[in-house]
Amino acid sequence: MSKNILVVKNLRKVYDDVAVVNGISFEVGKGEIFGILGPNGAGKTTTLEMIETMRPIDGGTITVDGIDVAKHPDAVKRVIGVQPQAPAFQDKTKLKELIELFAAAYGEKVDYQEFLDDVQLGEKKDAYAESLSGGQRQRLSIAAALVHSPKVFFMDEPTTGLDPQARRNLWELTQHIRDKGVTVVMTTHYMDEAELLCDRVAIMDKGEIIALDTPKNLIKALLKRGFKKAQHVEQADLEDVFIDLTGKALRD
């Protein structure tokens, strides 16, 4: 078995004769935070969905923790946790019940309090999911995805639409999850997020990986090619001003 927990080889997905994912390969090591970046339609989500057993694989292979995704999707489901792009929960169900529900989907019984506390929602255990803010819903979704102690955790654009405080909170949460030994694979549109969080990133475009390295190395390589920013870079930007003025504390 490879020491890499996720191994993707020549992965292909074709829709209507168009290769949405065109023979990509990459590996993710245990305990890494791995980012998949790219413009809309690059094939990021399709790639994630194939790894998550949600889409049939048209070509190539994926193994998660040594398990072949195409052959043993149910076994793979037990070692992965999934955070969807826009998490939604059935209404009229309390947070503690939702944690119970997701654990039950794996046949497990868990202490919901512990999982809710982990994402700072312990006090809301009796609230309904529909009363949560966007950031809270993302956190609930993360808690729900971790109930079965997965080895790999997939996040699809987790911070889209969140305010700066909620984003920062989610970054901390992501690092916290990694520190517990869970490998994280995420997609994002935000380069600052990828630069700060990801150990390595793959940049996808038109179904192919066009660059794969640590953020630092990618930046170095660009500078080597003689790149210069058009604008003079200040020591701080508007987001720093915003956070300085409004603080880091969560608002929801």
Next chain:
Amino acid sequence: MKKALYTVYIFTRLSTRRFFRDRLAIFFGILFPLIFLFVFGSISGGNGAPTYNVAVINQSDSAFSKTFVKELGKSDVLNIKDGINTVSDANDQMGKGQLDATIILPKNFGDVSSKGYPTGQAKVSFTQNNEQAGRGLGTALEGQFAQMNQKFTKVDPPLTVSTQQTNQKSLTAFDYTFAGLLGFAIIGMGIFGPINVFPELKKQGILRRLHTTPLKVWQYFLSTMLSQAIIGMVSLAVMFIVAMLVFHLKVVGNYLEIAIFIIFGIISILGIGLAIGGWAKNERQAAPLSNIVVFPMMFLSGTFFPRYLMPDWLQHVSALLPLTPIIDGIRLLTTQGMHFVNILPQIGLTAAWTVVIYVIAFRVFRWE
């Protein structure tokens, strides 16, 4: 296996709780059928001047008897049903509650006696449930005869009436209405529930999210079935109580058998909802298909009006609809005091439909 059933247990518990937290669901699941019960119960309970559905069986050839039958036809108290020519036909119809009573003119009725005027005894036959109708009718006839008798003679009334009760129990119109309304409630919960809920769950990606877990379709279906059965029992129990208190429904059957059969019916019909809702990607796919399936059952299975009012060929066709044996079975168990052994055809047809429906439901289910 134990773990797989724990999954079903938690899912069942939560979806049952959700129902009772949802005011809209309670309205459509429990109050809505009750409103129908009040509306249709009041109609079929009937008030105002009594009219009797009767059959007239004339076994006599006398001219008097023929005139007499003609005269009876003009009465606005009597609604004479055509085409019933034998006593056994009439008894059969009375047993089904379609006739209130039968007027029998025996063979020598109206024959002219040696005294020069027609004599004879008309018989009025009726069932236990129709004692009132029978006696009323007897009295009405007696009145008419008394007038005629006076014309013929002043002594020794030659024409008299005897009334006679058969040993049969018959159904009231409400008995039919009630079983039909239970069928309506079952459709409401079993079909309209899932076809509204599933497309919404798909739209929000909730089912898809569940699909990233090892949850199986059968676990999801089974938990939906169990929770619908629980909710259905509550809803139908309320209808039974109201029907008994307000509309004097007499339940003569075995409650356990009735409950088991109703659960069976709910699960069977729920399969239709699971199939349509599970297949449809969105409301636009679900709505037309459910209408195609629901409307024929709503009007032909005896939901709002009894099937015996339909022409024969339609009765034969509608007998095969999935809801028909359920409504018939409920009525036979509840108001006719029958047992499972007596309704094997209904049980068999429902079972066959259940298998067909669920095979389809499992095949067409989509998580997104």
